[in-house]
Amino acid sequence: MAPIDSPTQIRRAFILLWLSFGISLLEGVATQVVSAPADDDLGDLAWVISTAVFAISAYFIYCASRRRNWARIVLLVLTFVAVAAYVVWPPLWSDDPWWSTALFCVSTLLDAVALFWLFSGEGAKWYAAQRA
Numbered sequence: 001m002a003p004i005d006s007p008t009q010i011r012r013a014f015i016l017l018w019l020s021f022g023i024s025l026l027e028g029v030a031t032q033v034v035s036a037p038a039d040d041d042l043g044d045l046a047w048v049i050s051t052a053v054f055a056i057s058a059y060f061i062y063c064a065s066r067r068r069n070w071a072r073i074v075l076l077v078l079t080f081v082a083v084a085a086y087v088v089w090p091p092l093w094s095d096d097p098w099w100s101t102a103l104f105c106v107s108t109l110l111d112a113v114a115l116f117w118l119f120s121g122e123g124a125k126w127y128a129a130q131r132a
Helices: 008-034 040-065 069-088 098-119 121-131
Strands: none
Touching: 008 040, 008 098, 008 121, 040 069, 069 098, 069 121, 098 121
16 A cells, blocks of 8 residues: 555555456466366466566555655556557457456556556656655
C-alpha cells in the first residue's frame, strides 16, 4: 500500500494494482493446476518461473508505492508489453479456459486504471514532489 500521507488517488491506484496482482496470481496458479504438464521436471520449472515472475511484479508494485519513479515506469512498460503480446499472439480459445482470458482482461483493466491514476493528476504531482 501507499503511505498514509499519500493522496486518495494514489492509495486507490495501489489498491487496484495489488488487487490485479492477486487476480493474476490466482489465475496463474489455477492455470498451472489445470494444465499441469505430464513431465514433472517441466512442471517444476513452470512453478519456479511463475514464482519468480510474481515476486518481481510484487517488488515493482512495492517500489512504486514507495515513490520510486523507475518502478512506476517499469509497471507501465510491463503492462504495455503484456497487452501487446496478447494482441500479437492471441490465445487459442481451445487452449485456455474462458475464465483465464476473462481474468486477464479484468487484471489488465485494473492495471490500466491504476497506471492512469499514477501518471495523471495527483499521481503525477506525488511523484514529481519526490524529485523536487
